[in-house]
Amino acid sequence: MKAVILAAGYGTRLLNTSIDTPEEDYIRRTPKPLLEISGRPLINHLLDKLTGVNVDEVRIVSNNYYMEQFDNWYNHNNNNYPFGINMLYNGSTIYGRNKGAVVDMCSALGLRPSKAASVYFKMDNVSKLDEFNDDCIVLLGDRWLSNDLNLEDFVELMEKNDTCVIGVYDTGDLKIMEGKSQLRFDSQGKVVMFEEKSPNPTETFTCPGPYILKKEDYALIKNFLEEEAAKGKRPDAPGYFIQYLFGREEPLYAIEIKSEPFDFGTRDTWLEAKRIIESSNTTS
Numbered sequence: 001m002k003a004v005i006l007a008a009g010y011g012t013r014l015l016n017t018s019i020d021t022p023e024e025d026y027i028r029r030t031p032k033p034l035l036e037i038s039g040r041p042l043i044n045h046l047l048d049k050l051t052g053v054n055v056d057e058v059r060i061v062s063n064n065y066y067m068e069q070f071d072n073w074y075n076h077n078n079n080n081y082p083f084g085i086n087m088l089y090n091g092s093t094i095y096g097r098n099k100g101a102v103v104d105m106c107s108a109l110g111l112r113p114s115k116a117a118s119v120y121f122k123m124d125n126v127s128k129l130d131e132f133n134d135d136c137i138v139l140l141g142d143r144w145l146s147n148d149l150n151l152e153d154f155v156e157l158m159e160k161n162d163t164c165v166i167g168v169y170d171t172g173d174l175k176i177m178e179g180k181s182q183l184r185f186d187s188q189g190k191v192v193m194f195e196e197k198s199p200n201p202t203e204t205f206t207c208p209g210p211y212i213l214k215k216e217d218y219a220l221i222k223n224f225l226e227e228e229a230a231k232g233k234r235p236d237a238p239g240y241f242i243q244y245l246f247g248r249e250e251p252l253y254a255i256e257i258k259s260e261p262f263d264f265g266t267r268d269t270w271l272e273a274k275r276i277i278e279s280s281n282t283t284s
Contacts, residue, residue, distance in 0.1 A: 001155065002132045003050050003058040003083075004108040005043065006101050006238070007033040007141030008090050010065070017266040031066040032264055033141035034073055038278050041073060042264075046139050047081055053151045055137065057084045059108045059129065062141075063092040063099075091126055099123075100236045105138060106221050113222040113229070120229040132218070138211040138238065144273060146259030147280070151210065154255055157189065158212045163251040165212040166191070166242060168205050169261055177201035181239040185254045194246040196239035207239055207254075208261040220245065 011032045018027045027035075033043040043060070050058060058081075062070045067089055074087050088108055090099050103121045106113065110131035118124055135158065137151060149167070158165045168183060182203040184193040193203070224244045228235055235241065246252055262273035 001053055001055045001137065002134050003055045003137040003139065004105060005033070005046060005058065005060045005139045005141045006104050006108075007031065007043065007070070008061050008063045008092065008101075008104050009098060009142055010063070010095055011142070011264075012095075013265050014267060014270060017268065021267060023267060023271075027267070029069070031062065031069060033062075034069055035264065035270070037144065037274060042144065043073070043141055044077065046141065046145060047077075047085075049139075049145055049149070049151055050137065051082060053137065053155055055083050057086065057132075059086045059088055060141070061088045061090055061104045061108045064089045065093055065095055086129070088126070088129065091122060098236060100234050101140075101238045102221065102225060102235045102241050105238065105241075106225055109136065109218055109221065111218055111222050113225045117222075117226045117229040121225065121234070133215065135215050136213045138209065138213060140209050140238070140263075142264055143208055144262040144264070144277060145210070146257070146261065148259055149257055154210060154212045157253055157255060158214070161251065161253055162214070163253055164214055164217060164242075164245060165253045165255060166207050167210045167257050167261070168207050168254045169257045171204050171206055174201055174204055177204060177206065181207040181237075181242070183207055183254065189253045189255065191246060191252040191254050194239075194243050194252070196237060196243045205254075205256075207242060208257070208263065209238065211238060211242070217245065217250065220248070220250070 018024045034041045078085050107126045110129040154165045179197050181196045182198045182201045183205050184203050185191045224241050264270040
């Protein structure tokens, strides 16, 4: 089993909501995956989760803007885990100009779409890694995974049904669903409806990850990016690929996450998540 952590975001909303606050300087110089929770960077907590499954390599993709911070983190953490860790930088150097999570995922998996798509998404300046030859767990580097989430459950469901598996969460509130993925699944966990960033949501379940991808589906990631490039589109969220998978009638299963998967989107949500998480860790 392999793993990818997508950590190339710039946290622009988080920074914009931190202007003229005591946290501004810290947030300005710290990428979200390196923000401390309970005295350790968020990304370390994600890596801890991966020690519970049979992972032998983790690739972390970030932007070049935060290369110094991630290189420093890597030098202090590379040998602390039972799997190899490789850093990959996507070439983005201008603050706020993301390449998109699906593009970063494609690069981290060692995949190369057509020349036209590679040029369109500016993937030619990304170091080429060997293509993964195993199934892969994909985690979002700015998303907290609760203590009760067990990645082994995801792997077991993938192996049982020979299909991709996604983590889903019930927000319980349609009012906050605009701009989020929405989905519906049956009693066996099979997804029967999926839509990314719906303008008119009808469901309260959303998909914050994690994602378990079958190696047989890697070619579809390349196909998806090639089709998006031909349309002049730039998919910025992993959910667009999940929507593409579902649209091709590829089997897709969901596991419900019971605890809220905090994403540190703004200063207030970050501080509130930090308070809740650290309070929970103290009392557990």
